[in-house]
Amino acid sequence: MSVSHRIRVVVGKPGLDGHDRGAKVVARALRDAGMEVIYTGLHQTPEQIVEIALQEDAQAIGLSILSGAHKVLFKKVLDLLKANNADDVVVFGGGVIPEKDIPYLKEIGVKEIFGPGSSLEEIVDFVKNSVASR
Amino acid sequence: MDDEKYTISGIPVPPFLESYNADLPKPGEYPFTRGVYPTMYRGRLWTMRQYSGYSTAKETNKRFHLLLERGQTGLSVAFDLPTQMGLDSSDPMAEGEVGKVGVAIDTVEDMKILFDGIDLSKISTSMTINAPAIVLLAMYIVVAEETGVDPSQISGTIQNDILKEYIARGTYIYPPEPSMRLITNIFEYCSKQHPKFNTISISGYHIREAGSTAVQELAFTLANAKTYVRAAIDAGLDVDSFAPRISFFFNAHNDFVEEIAKFRAARRMWAKIMKEEFKAKDKKSMMLRFHTQTAGSTLTAQQPENNIIRVTLQALAAVLGGTQSLHTNSMDEALALPSDKSATIALRTQQIIAEESGVPNAIDPLGGSYYIEWLTDRLEEEATRLIEEVEKIGVLEAINSGFIQRQIQESAYQYQLEIDSGKRKIVGVNSYLQDENLDFDILQVDETIRDDQIKRIEEVKANRDDRKVEIALQKLEEAAKGSDNLFPFILEAVRARCTIGEICGTMKKVFGAYKPVDTI
Numbered sequence: 072m073s074v075s076h077r078i079r080v081v082v083g084k085p086g087l088d089g090h091d092r093g094a095k096v097v098a099r100a101l102r103d104a105g106m107e108v109i110y111t112g113l114h115q116t117p118e119q120i121v122e123i124a125l126q127e128d129a130q131a132i133g134l135s136i137l138s139g140a141h142k143v144l145f146k147k148v149l150d151l152l153k154a155n156n157a158d159d160v161v162v163f164g165g166g167v168i169p170e171k172d173i174p175y176l177k178e179i180g181v182k183e184i185f186g187p188g189s190s191l192e193e194i195v196d197f198v199k200n201s202v203a204s205r
Numbered sequence: 206m207d208d209e210k211y212t213i214s215g216i217p218v219p220p221f222l223e224s225y226n227a228d229l230p231k232p233g234e235y236p237f238t239r240g241v242y243p244t245m246y247r248g249r250l251w252t253m254r255q256y257s258g259y260s261t262a263k264e265t266n267k268r269f270h271l272l273l274e275r276g277q278t279g280l281s282v283a284f285d286l287p288t289q290m291g292l293d294s295s296d297p298m299a300e301g302e303v304g305k306v307g308v309a310i311d312t313v314e315d316m317k318i319l320f321d322g323i324d325l326s327k328i329s330t331s332m333t334i335n336a337p338a339i340v341l342l343a344m345y346i347v348v349a350e351e352t353g354v355d356p357s358q359i360s361g362t363i364q365n366d367i368l369k370e371y372i373a374r375g376t377y378i379y380p381p382e383p384s385m386r387l388i389t390n391i392f393e394y395c396s397k398q399h400p401k402f403n404t405i406s407i408s409g410y411h412i413r414e415a416g417s418t419a420v421q422e423l424a425f426t427l428a429n430a431k432t433y434v435r436a437a438i439d440a441g442l443d444v445d446s447f448a449p450r451i452s453f454f455f456n457a458h459n460d461f462v463e464e465i466a467k468f469r470a471a472r473r474m475w476a477k478i479m480k481e482e483f484k485a486k487d488k489k490s491m492m493l494r495f496h497t498q499t500a501g502s503t504l505t506a507q508q509p510e511n512n513i514i515r516v517t518l519q520a521l522a523a524v525l526g527g528t529q530s531l532h533t534n535s536m537d538e539a540l541a542l543p544s545d546k547s548a549t550i551a552l553r554t555q556q557i558i559a560e561e562s563g564v565p566n567a568i569d570p571l572g573g574s575y576y577i578e579w580l581t582d583r584l585e586e587e588a589t590r591l592i593e594e595v596e597k598i599g600v601l602e603a604i605n606s607g608f609i610q611r612q613i614q615e616s617a618y619q620y621q622l623e624i625d626s627g628k629r630k631i632v633g634v635n636s637y638l639q640d641e642n643l644d645f646d647i648l649q650v651d652e653t654i655r656d657d658q659i660k661r662i663e664e665v666k667a668n669r670d671d672r673k674v675e676i677a678l679q680k681l682e683e684a685a686k687g688s689d690n691l692f693p694f695i696l697e698a699v700r701a702r703c704t705i706g707e708i709c710g711t712m713k714k715v716f717g718a719y720k721p722v723d724t725i
Contacts, residue, residue: 087286087302089375092415092502095614096621098725110725113375114290116298138286138467138540143301169541170643187506187539188634190625 074091078106078202081129084118086115088138093165097133100191101198117147124152130202131161133194139170142175149180158200161201165189208272212463213620214418214581219576226461227578232568238469238581239569240527241492250643252530253555254331256498258283258308259542259649261657262318265308268346269323271535277552279530280361281331282319283307284341284408289376291337291709294658303655307333307544311658312665314345315461317351319539325354329495330361331406331496336378339364339387339566339692340708343699346399353534362452364405365391368429369408371719373415373613378709383716387691389440394448394692398513403452405433406496413456413502414502416617419467420584422456424591425609427474431592432600434483444483448490450530459517460502464519465571468526471495474585497523498532504539506643517554524558532557607724608725614724629647662704667704677701678711685715 072163084091087174091113102108111120124132132152143166152158152198158180165185168176173184182201185194210218233243242248248494257338258265269280284307287299293311294303303309310316320330325348334341342363349356367384370377409417409426417425430451434480437447455471459465470471475493479485498517504512513536521535531710533551535543543551559565580606595603603609623629630636677698684694690713698708 092617099618139305140301
């Protein structure tokens with residue numbers, strides 16, 4: 072555990088998807104809940120997102136994808152974390168993700184998926200609890 | 206003051222108005238509040254134009270034929286993200302994205318397959334393409350040339366609205382200055398060669414989807430529109446040579462009456478701007494013609510069938526607001542791409558409004574309603590004030606500094622807080638919940654599409670004249686460094702079978718890439 076007790080979260084937009092309303096709203100809510108939030112901006116590769124998370128010593132990464140590329144891009148992020156011995160970082164996600172893809176995403180290590188209609192409170196509580204119980 | 210009611214834009218709603226004075230011109234007369242045409246839907250219904258595209262050109266061509274068979278009257282192409290970013294399917298950044306949110310187009314050969322069996326002289330095609338709009342339009346023209354259609358007869362619309370990409374949609378490539386040049390080049394070239402093509406569709410849709418209010422949607426869209434007009438005039442074009450081909454694209458959101466008033470206010474504001482500020486003389490330059498899409502962000506993943514009702518109300522608002530064309534969303538779009546069945550229901554929704562409701566029979570049937578006229582005036586006032594605020598900063602500066610983006614983000618955040626607190630009710634999300642199984646039939650695109658697409662690029666490359674390709678790209682690079690209109694150079698490159706990645710990459714070498722500001 073780092074000296075700071077504030078939770079550090081990277082909110083990332085992997086791939087070419089430009090829909091960032093959800094990512095920005097979630098970033099703001101996590102910050103308003105007292106966390107330190109690093110928003111990556113659009114069009115990031117999984118490599119860039121993991122590098123930012125490692126540099127910033129983040130305890131959690133939230134990924135937002137609405138383009139349908141979630142299976143490929145989530146997997147890459149998780150593989151890269153593993154390769155860097157950082158698979159204790161809590162990875163969660165949101166966007167337009169079909170129900171039938173969720174079991175696969177959980178199997179590869181995504182802790183939770185927040186689809187349309189999720190409340191900000193749910194997401195904030197999830198990050199707090201899952202980082203605390205690492 | 207819990208009893209106070211507000212529109213989504215935060216305008217307090219009076220319980221009723223005893224009377225309200227409105228000065229109403231006839232439909233088809235300046236400033237066109239009641240509609241741009243004197244006969245409106247009695248003369249011709251709006252164009253039913255469902256945005257569609259996924260997987261390969263061959264698959265999307267099948268969906269186009271299905272929609273046309275079922276009575277759709279125009280085409281609207283959704284391109285995948287690599288295409289929208291000017292990248293080939295083989296680019297490393299394209300991994301996972303090929304054919305997902307739209308059709309993958311790498312060369313004019315794909316474009317030919319996309320329109321196979323469709324007569325380009327008869328059907329109008331709208332293309333949601335922005336940063337590389339000039340390349341895709343060139344491909345469309347070359348398809349016409351090579352299939353025996355007179356290219357001066359093609360009709361349709363390219364979105365070509367880069368400013369809202371920086372603000373809200375995210376598929377930008379180059380910095381603003383060269384991007385504005387490409388847009389002006391298109392205005393100039395098409396006004397002579399393709400006079401039936403709408404060269405831009407200035408879009409509030411995505412600004413609204415990013416979370417803005419109706420007032421912000423109006424204001425930022427029209428502020429962007431003024432920026433394009435100014436750029437073209439500064440480049441030496443006569444306002445009436447290009448302005449008649451400017452079109453708009455708005456969102457139809459949940460607040461039924463506010464949306465109707467928004468469309469009416471937009472028409473009046475644009476007419477005044479064109480006449481008074483830009484001194485347009487041609488009536489067509491003052492006419493705000495627009496496409497509408499129902500608001501994707503209002504669709505819920507919960508109880509998805511309810512989305513059919515949401516879409517119906519939103520579509521009805523667009524028709525009562527006088528739209529020229531309409532896309533109705535499918536009920537399953539909060540979860541995936543629309544299936545054949547849900548896409549058909551979405552189209553049927555428009556057909557029921559058109560054929561059964563009786564609404565199209567009277568022009569602007571709500572005109573003169575105290576509340577409609579009052580709200581139209583309020584929206585015009587508030588949006589005009591916001592345009593002035595943005596123009597004081599300068600539109601490009603307001604984008605580069607993130608001023609506009611922050612305003613939209615703030616509205617998006619407040620809207621979400623209202624939903625979370627229950628102050629704003631959404632059926633199935635924070636009220637009237639029920640247990641349900643969300644696992645229903647959806648359309649999914651296979652990951653192997655990318656391999657097929659890469660194979661196709663290789664085939665095209667094996668069969669083209671490398672020398673011609675090299676010369677075309679060299680000439681394009683030289684021209685990009687100078688100030689010539691780039692359209693003819695891009696047409697040459699497309700004819701030589703250059704890929705979209707080669708063409709956009711060549712310009713990127715000269716123009717550089719856009720670096721967005723951090724607004725969080």
